[in-house]
Amino acid sequence: MFKINENYQKLPGSYLFSTIAKKVSAFTQANPDKDIIRLGIGDVTQPLAPAVIEAMHKAVDEMGNAETFHGYAPDLGYEFLRNAIAENDYKSRGCEIAPDEIFVSDGAKSDSANIQEIFSQDNRIAVCDPVYPVYVDSNVMSGRTGVYDAKTETWSDVIYMPCTMENGFVPEFPKETPDMIYLCLPNNPTGTTITKAQLQEWVDYANRSGAVIIYDGAYEAYISEKDVAHSIYECEGARTCAIELKSFSKNAGFTGVRLGYTVVPKELKCGDVSLHGMWARRHGTKFNGAPYIVQRAGEAVYSPEGKAQLKEQVAYYMKNASVIKAGLKDAGYTAFGGVNAPYIWLKTPDKMTSWEFFDYLLEKANVVGTPGSGFGPSGEGYFRLTAFGSYENTLAAIERVKKL
Numbered sequence: 001m002f003k004i005n006e007n008y009q010k011l012p013g014s015y016l017f018s019t020i021a022k023k024v025s026a027f028t029q030a031n032p033d034k035d036i037i038r039l040g041i042g043d044v045t046q047p048l049a050p051a052v053i054e055a056m057h058k059a060v061d062e063m064g065n066a067e068t069f070h071g072y073a074p075d076l077g078y079e080f081l082r083n084a085i086a087e088n089d090y091k092s093r094g095c096e097i098a099p100d101e102i103f104v105s106d107g108a109k110s111d112s113a114n115i116q117e118i119f120s121q122d123n124r125i126a127v128c129d130p131v132y133p134v135y136v137d138s139n140v141m142s143g144r145t146g147v148y149d150a151k152t153e154t155w156s157d158v159i160y161m162p163c164t165m166e167n168g169f170v171p172e173f174p175k176e177t178p179d180m181i182y183l184c185l186p187n188n189p190t191g192t193t194i195t196k197a198q199l200q201e202w203v204d205y206a207n208r209s210g211a212v213i214i215y216d217g218a219y220e221a222y223i224s225e226k227d228v229a230h231s232i233y234e235c236e237g238a239r240t241c242a243i244e245l246k247s248f249s250k251n252a253g254f255t256g257v258r259l260g261y262t263v264v265p266k267e268l269k270c271g272d273v274s275l276h277g278m279w280a281r282r283h284g285t286k287f288n289g290a291p292y293i294v295q296r297a298g299e300a301v302y303s304p305e306g307k308a309q310l311k312e313q314v315a316y317y318m319k320n321a322s323v324i325k326a327g328l329k330d331a332g333y334t335a336f337g338g339v340n341a342p343y344i345w346l347k348t349p350d351k352m353t354s355w356e357f358f359d360y361l362l363e364k365a366n367v368v369g370t371p372g373s374g375f376g377p378s379g380e381g382y383f384r385l386t387a388f389g390s391y392e393n394t395l396a397a398i399e400r401v402k403k404l
C-alpha cells in the first residue's frame with residue numbers, strides 16, 4: 001500500500017485566494033445585481049506592452065519555420081535573455097552578476113517554493129510576518145516546519161519576524177539564529193520596504209551567522225525611493241550569502257505568460273559545496289526550460305521601447321496606488337505602502353478582524369480585498385488592497401469606501 005507525503009496533511013485550510021474566491025462567488029450568487037470591484041488578488045490587468053507582443057509574434061513565426069525553429073531551451077535559459085538580465089538588472093546598477101549565475105525559470109512562485117529543496121531538512125527558516133505564503137507552505141510540504149498551532153497560527157520550527165506598524169514594518173534580527181532567511185522586499189502584502197543601509201545590515205548578519213538569504217525582489221520595478229536597493233547584490237558581501245529571485249509578472253505583466261529567474265552567485269557555498277552547482281543540477285533534472293517565445297518576450301522587456309512602455313505601465317499602477325492611499329486617508333483610515341510597491345496595507349477600523357473587514361467591505365461596498373491575517377499572524381487587523389485594477393475601477397472602489 002502506498003503512503004502519502006503526510007506533510008501535506010499538516011497544511012491548514014485552503015489557499016487564501018481560493019477561500020476569497022468561494023466567498024465572493026457565494027455573495028455574487030446571492031446578489032446577482034451587485035457590481036463587484038476586485039482589488040484582491042495581486043494580478044495585473046493591463047495588456048502586454050507592444051514591444052513584448054511584437055517580439056512574441058516574431059518568435060512565433062520563427063517556430064513555424066524549420067530553419068529558425070527552437071526545441072528544448074538550454075538549461076539555464078537562452079544566452080540572449082541572460083545577457084540582457086545581467087546587463088540591465090545588474091551591471092547597470094553596479095552589481096557583479098555574470099550571465100551564467102542567472103537561471104531562467106517559469107516564474108518566482110515556483111522558484112521560491114523549490115529553492116528549499118537544496119537545503120538540509122533540519123535548517124531553521126525565518127520569515128517576515130506577514131509575507132507571501134509560499135515560503136512557509138513549501139517548507140511545510142517538505143517537513144521543515146514542525147508542529148502547527150491553530151490558535152496562534154504559527155509553526156513550531158519557523159522563526160517569525162513580525163513586521164507591524166509598531167516597528168515601521170522593518171524586520172528585526174530574531175533571537176534564535178536562523179539558517180535560511182526569506183526576505184520579500186518590497187514586501188507583499190504590506191507594500192513597505194527597507195532602506196539599502198538596513199538591507200546591508202541583513203547581509204552582514206547573514207554572513208556573520210552563516211545563514212543564507214532568499215531574497216524575493218518580485219516588486220523591484222515599483223521602487224521609487226532613492227535609498228532603497230533594487231537588488232540585494234547592491235550590498236557588499238551579498239554574493240556569499242544571498243540568492244535573489246525575480247519575476248517578469250509585475251514589472252511586465254507576465255502573470256499569464258510565465259517568466260522569472262533566480263540568481264545563485266558562484267561564491268555562495270556551504271563548506272566546499274557550491275549552491276550554484278546544486279541549483280544547476282536541480283534545474284537540469286526537474287525543469288525543461290521556459291519557452292523560446294516567452295524568453296524572446298522577456299528580452300523585449302529590456303529593449304529601449306520595452307523599457308519606456310513598461311515604465312508607463314508601472315506608473316499607471318502607481319497612480320492607482322496614490323488614489324487608494326489618499327482616498328483611504330480622506331476616509332480616516334491608517335494606511336501604509338503604495339510608495340515602493342503596488343500594495344496598500346490598511347489598519348482595519350474599530351478593531352475588526354481582517355476577515356470581518358473583508359465581509360464588511362464586500363457586503364457594504366461590493367469591493368474585494370485581501371484579509372491581512374491570510375499572510376501570517378501579524379497580519380491580523382490589517383487588510384491589503386492592490387493597485388493592479390483599472391484606474392476607473394480603482395477610483396470607483398475608493399469612492400464607495402469613502403461613502404461607508
Ligand SMILES: Cc1ncc(COP(=O)(O)O)c(C=O)c1O
Nearest residue numbers: 107108109132188218247249260
Ligand atoms: C512576493 C512574490 N513572489 C513571487 C510571486 C509570484 O511571481 P510569479 O508570477 O513570477 O510566479 C508573487 C506573486 O504574487 C509575489 O507576490
